[in-house]
Amino acid sequence: MNTRRMLMGATALALTAGAAQAERGSDGQVNILYWQAISIMTPFLSNGTKDIEAASLVLEPLARFDETGQLVPYLAAEIPTLENGGVSEDLTSITWKLKDGLLWSDGTPVTAEDAIFTWKYCTDPEGGCAQEPYFADVTAMEAVDPQTLKITFAVPKPYPYGPLVGA
Numbered sequence: 001m002n003t004r005r006m007l008m009g010a011t012a013l014a015l016t017a018g019a020a021q022a023e024r025g026s027d028g029q030v031n032i033l034y035w036q037a038i039s040i041m042t043p044f045l046s047n048g049t050k051d052i053e054a055a056s057l058v059l060e061p062l063a064r065f066d067e068t069g070q071l072v073p074y075l076a077a078e079i080p081t082l083e084n085g086g087v088s089e090d091l092t093s094i095t096w097k098l099k100d101g102l103l104w105s106d107g108t109p110v111t112a113e114d115a116i117f118t119w120k121y122c123t124d125p126e127g128g129c130a131q132e133p134y135f136a137d138v139t140a141m142e143a144v145d146p147q148t149l150k151i152t153f154a155v156p157k158p159y160p161y162g163p164l165v166g167a
Helices: 001-021 051-053 112-123
Strands: 064-065 071-073 095-098 138-144 148-153
Touching: 112 138, 112 148
Parallel strands: none
Antiparallel strands: 064 071, 095 148, 138 148
């Protein structure tokens, strides 16, 4: 009798769990729980996973890696490569094209100048940017047009995807 009662209780619990799952997210709210409080909402002043993940909800990179390790575009229209002309033949520059229609939360368009601002911020000696090493060999960033950013490196970069690319 005890086993029967336990099985009935487990079945009832399993049935109610499905109903709770169906309700999750119906209000459009996402709750993210960490064992430690988020300390800052900018990925540029922290190397902590909890801070970087939380900041990625409001500050997205040009591209980031998916769960299989493939680089996928986020703010960029496509991943620059040698084949599509986005990476220079001598491997000293990479050109990113932004997706059309990107807007900041205030409705202002996201432009290549915003990426240049991030580079200047992260390489300012007074700034304390935790992501500064990704910009170590960058000698210039140029807004070719509002939607196009060209990054130039001091040395050839066989893998030029460090600056402005998230994890």
